[in-house]
Amino acid sequence: MNCQEVMELMHRQLDGDLSEEELAVLMSHINQCPECEATFERLKRLSAELANLPKVTPKYSLVDAIMPELEKIELLSKQEAEAPNIAALSPNDDPSVTTRRLQRKRRWPSWSATFSVVAAGIVAGFFILNAPSGFDGDAANQAAESSADIVQRSLVGAHDAQMMKTPSAGAGEEAGGDIPLESIDVRSFSPDLKNDLSDGGGTAGGDKSVSSNTAKTGEKESASAEEPATAPNPTGAPGAGALGVVETPAADEPAVGSATGNESGSAAGEEAAPASGGEVETQDQFDSGTQPPYGIAKTSEFPSPDGRYVARAEEFAIVIVSEESGETVMETPRKNGQHGQLVWSEDGTELFYEVHLDQGATEKYVIQTSNWTERKAPH
Amino acid sequence: MVVEPGLIKAAQSGDREALITLLREIETHVYRTAYYILNNEQDAMDASQEALIRIYTKIGSYEEKAQFKTWIQRIVTNICIDKFRRNKPTVSIDEHEMVFHEKQNVEEEVLSAYALQDIRSAIDKLPEHHRTVVVLRYLQDFSYNEIADSLDLPLNTVKSYLFRARQQLQTLLHDYQKGGVRG
Numbered sequence: 001m002n003c004q005e006v007m008e009l010m011h012r013q014l015d016g017d018l019s020e021e022e023l024a025v026l027m028s029h030i031n032q033c034p035e036c037e038a039t040f041e042r043l044k045r046l047s048a049e050l051a052n053l054p055k056v057t058p059k060y061s062l063v064d065a066i067m068p069e070l071e072k073i074e075l076l077s078k079q080e081a082e083a084p085n086i087a088a089l090s091p092n093d094d095p096s097v098t099t100r101r102l103q104r105k106r107r108w109p110s111w112s113a114t115f116s117v118v119a120a121g122i123v124a125g126f127f128i129l130n131a132p133s134g135f136d137g138d139a140a141n142q143a144a145e146s147s148a149d150i151v152q153r154s155l156v157g158a159h160d161a162q163m164m165k166t167p168s169a170g171a172g173e174e175a176g177g178d179i180p181l182e183s184i185d186v187r188s189f190s191p192d193l194k195n196d197l198s199d200g201g202g203t204a205g206g207d208k209s210v211s212s213n214t215a216k217t218g219e220k221e222s223a224s225a226e227e228p229a230t231a232p233n234p235t236g237a238p239g240a241g242a243l244g245v246v247e248t249p250a251a252d253e254p255a256v257g258s259a260t261g262n263e264s265g266s267a268a269g270e271e272a273a274p275a276s277g278g279e280v281e282t283q284d285q286f287d288s289g290t291q292p293p294y295g296i297a298k299t300s301e302f303p304s305p306d307g308r309y310v311a312r313a314e315e316f317a318i319v320i321v322s323e324e325s326g327e328t329v330m331e332t333p334r335k336n337g338q339h340g341q342l343v344w345s346e347d348g349t350e351l352f353y354e355v356h357l358d359q360g361a362t363e364k365y366v367i368q369t370s371n372w373t374e375r376k377a378p379h
Numbered sequence: 380m381v382v383e384p385g386l387i388k389a390a391q392s393g394d395r396e397a398l399i400t401l402l403r404e405i406e407t408h409v410y411r412t413a414y415y416i417l418n419n420e421q422d423a424m425d426a427s428q429e430a431l432i433r434i435y436t437k438i439g440s441y442e443e444k445a446q447f448k449t450w451i452q453r454i455v456t457n458i459c460i461d462k463f464r465r466n467k468p469t470v471s472i473d474e475h476e477m478v479f480h481e482k483q484n485v486e487e488e489v490l491s492a493y494a495l496q497d498i499r500s501a502i503d504k505l506p507e508h509h510r511t512v513v514v515l516r517y518l519q520d521f522s523y524n525e526i527a528d529s530l531d532l533p534l535n536t537v538k539s540y541l542f543r544a545r546q547q548l549q550t551l552l553h554d555y556q557k558g559g560v561r562g
Contacts, residue, residue, distance in 0.1 A: 007542075008542065011538075011541070011542040011545060012538075014545075015516070015522075015523065015541070017523065042549055043545060043549065046493075046545060046548060046549050046552070047517075047545070049493055049498060050498070050513065050516075050517040050548075051517055053415070053495075053498065053499075053517060053518065054495070055411065055518075056410070056411055056414050056415075057407050057410065057411075058406065058407065058410045058423075058424060058427070059420075059424075061403070061406070062406045062409075062410060062424070062427055062428050062431055063399060063402045063403045063406055063431065065424075065428060066428050066431055066432055066435075069432060070399075070432065070435055073432070073435065073436060074395065333428060335424075336421070336424070357421055359420070359421075361421065363421065376425070
């Protein structure tokens, strides 16, 4: 038996797969062949180390975290069983449809491919913006929804392109400068694209308009956009300030400032202090019915542009309440990190938010109001 | 992990409490697999939550002819491989360069244990199927047959993946120890 064949015996021995005869063959070879002996020693050691890898456990109960979702699934299946006619009339409530949609949405195209979708998004954007407010009915809803989907894809594509540019845009950008990127994309995308469309700007134009828009408004917006994410006590302890206000440096966003830990906490506290006066004012403004520019609320509550829902960030979840009934329509599965940067899409069909994880990474999510599901948004 | 067959039956027959209890019993095993395949806590949390939801909705389709533990590991490994597929470089598994790759001073090496971080980073460099086989073998203590059932792979393929993965891990860890580039 040559050394190559013995090698297989060694591996099988590590897995307890050798017969006594095979083991005898292995041992007799090893006794005569120092190289194989050495190899076997190393393999045994590696195997022992692999067997001793830490038996990690989740930080919190995963079943608890998915409980709201499980209850929703349960409710939907009951509804379906009790009232098949209703289920047939509203396809959005059909869990199988939901599942299929989820699967489809999670297969994001590569970012380069999304450029081609941008053009379709422009058309769809027109459709949504120009749709008469009174029009209703299932077919129309479906159509609007699917076009919103397309817009979303193109938004994401543009956003990705933006992220690609960020590093080269230079360190001149303020630490907070890229926080509102996403919100600016969402709010200003359609109007800008319309302009570009009339210029014949097409796909490349869309990208350009978004970035120039960001450059113009980035600094000004950053102060106000941070505000809503701040807890009701913006002047509070450095820790509390740091959670919502300071963008935690993420590995893939080198343009974000390098301030970390206590330093950033105190900086955030100082920054937030003068803003607190403004917040009260904005609250009044909002109460008196004045819509802040672009429909972005300056409070810790985030009404949807169509006024149907109010979203707010809680400690480990996003909660969305129906304005009409006051009922909670969606509570996201618990996530380990500070929730913030809530931004509604212009048509109110989607809510974007971010989770700042303990390890310093940022996760982005999108909630779909049509079926109350959420998914991860690409960075 | 042994889940009581009665609990599975109850869960399958629509006893929601039983199903939740069952999910609680398996959540750590689901998470552990996801954690070592994805090498990232947050992704592992997401993937295992998704796996648990899928188990919740698909419990009716589980058939007793398969082991329950391989059925759930199939679900979680599929999610990890499909949904969290990453475009990151892995080492090429080349048989030739692995056999008697280098002469080493065994004694010196045996004395110092590999750093945990090095082992994790080496596992992370394996191609995904090789990595998955290693995880099921060492974190779930699965046999060749159980791995083959979970991954729907022929037995010989499982062995060959596992053997090659160990060879490759050894090479990578040896390089790390000699001050090679990590990550």
